[in-house]
Amino acid sequence: MTNWSNSDIERMRRAIELASKGEGFVAPNPMVGCVIAAANGRIIGEGWHEQFGQSHAEVNAHRSIREEDLHLLPDSSWYVTLEPCNHQGKTPACSGLIESISPKRLVISASDTNPNVLGGGVERLRKAGIEVEVGCLEKEVRWQNRRFFCNADKQRSYVVLKWAQSSDGFMDPRSSNERTAGSGGRAITGLEATPITHKWRAQEMGIAVGVGTAVIDEPELTVRFGHGKSPRAIIIDPQERLPTSHPLLERKGLDQTLHVCRGIGKEPKHKRFWNPEDGLLSLMQKLWRQDGISSILVEGGANTLQHFLSESMWDEVKVWTASHDLNGGLKAPSWPKEAAQPPYESGSGFAGKDRWEMGIRPQDPK
Template sequence: MTINSLFMRRALELAQHGRGSVSPNPMVGCVIVHDLGHSPTERILGEGWHRQYGGPHAEVNAIRAVSPADEALLPESTAYVTLEPCSHYGKTPPCADLLIAKKIGRVICCNDDPNPLVSGQGFAKLRAAGIEVVTGLLAEEGRALNARFFTFFEQKRPYILLKWAETADGFIGGVGATPVAISGPLAGRLVHRWRGEEDAILVGTTTARNDNPRLNVRHWPDTARPGMAGSPIRVVFDRALTLPRDLHLFDGSQPTRVYHNPSVTSPGDRPNLSYVPAHSLAAMLTDLHQQRIQSVLVEGGAQTLTAFLEAGLWDEIRLFRSTASLQAGVAAPQVRGHLVDQQAIGDDTLLVYRTFA
């Protein structure tokens, strides 16, 4: 591993601390290293990451971490940043301008920013100021870190995660779609953590009716979602609007969007509850994209999961496989994609598949 890769991996590691707290911004880490003198004793002057949406970006936090005594070393230093420094005024000033003002010697990045408000302009600003810019270091790792952000801008839809639990003999539910506890308590707690890391969580009509889920993060109370409602936006595709109005989904406790066939008349919006006509999954995802939703965790049921799979509208599968058997019931969806991770979660096995290796 090269010394540049070592520092960039540290920046990627820092960036992950922002997961669940920075959307719709990307996760970004920054490490500032005094090294332009090509000394054998490179030294980290400051580190930072984007901690929460609306707060200072990674570069700002890294610069702030540099001691006053070390600021004079910045012209001989490299900023390792996982994503192109922003070049526009949003909730915070441009990070490219800060790096220029601090006379940073060099900037090394994983990826260009796909946001058209940046998209190369940050690098152009830095180069115009005479700062050396190197791009593409650990580019695949950088894209994987911000897969949601890249999917949102490049594919014009949210990143789709499909999650289910199945028995050892391949069933996702009991006979007649009867709810059955398949995965263990550790898996259940992990799912609540995942919910807190995504923008929205979706279920189909059958799951909403039979399971009456709350779709919140009550079993992972430390989840931080600055500027959001604590739990992700709830989404249900109730085509004919047949779901009972006394379900938890309609209690107004967190923002909820109900998608239905355009030919069906909705009962009207209420606080934290919106009815949105959509003739297909693709139309629903287009609307969620317009709402700046960058990721959706789909928790079932089998028909809904299969619909996403067959439409090719998915990016990741998270599958808990239990050691239990049912012998009969609702068959689990057919797994697709590349297996990228496998680990034990209590008595269950977690398998992660992606459309990309």
């Protein structure tokens, strides 16, 4: 086990910080950062993966080096949060770039479990005579890229459940019978909570609701505050109750809403056939393998959220609790007893008078 120096930890932490700048822009790729230090310890290059399909962190860090510092590269040390790719995809292999430069040392935080990469980049660079060490702040990087590792290891979308409730545990002042088509949603939290909720949306590639929520609330399911892309809308509708004229079905192109329903045979472009009897795991596998949706925020309604909880098909849960009571209405799901505190970041906070909590599911093979 390597005893990492303070300099190693400091530089890798900076690389992790750089990687975070890609959040919401690089999925389904992982967030990756890179720091290049000269032999005397001076940082001469920094970069991160900025946009899906564009240059990787190592390339951007190399490009950032000033011309007068290029002669320092042979004795330099590179700090990369994830094992350099070893295959040609949308961009050339980063291991090839590093091999051509042949720095003295390469420090990698976490190995890439992608079969196209796993160990290949490390082996290639060690054979080229570069000193390669792996594991500096590995747990932090695996947490930062938990969606990516879920995709690679479990071959399914990463699932985040989210809802808002009153202090006495209700999601809506109306009962199920009082909630009619097109009547709209009812805000539980104050305006201060909205930017955080929309940030949560921007962190995921998909956003799912059940057909009841789609028909009654007619939600936009978009990011309208802050920065980041709107996730792709997914309507879970096994009985195909969604009207063909529903606003969410009017979206076209890459943002076209996915309508999940029963069916056999060839799927229309905007539909994904799924039988509830096969379980939500099969749907999450399908949405990852077929559509490349690395993560999904499930926003409701209560029945849909409860199905995900009952089948233990979740990785994170995020809940807003308002400061006021509703004294009746639509009951919210219960906070899962097995939910644990997230590592490396806060598990709760406030926006105005509203409190949010975040929990993670302990590791399991599913």
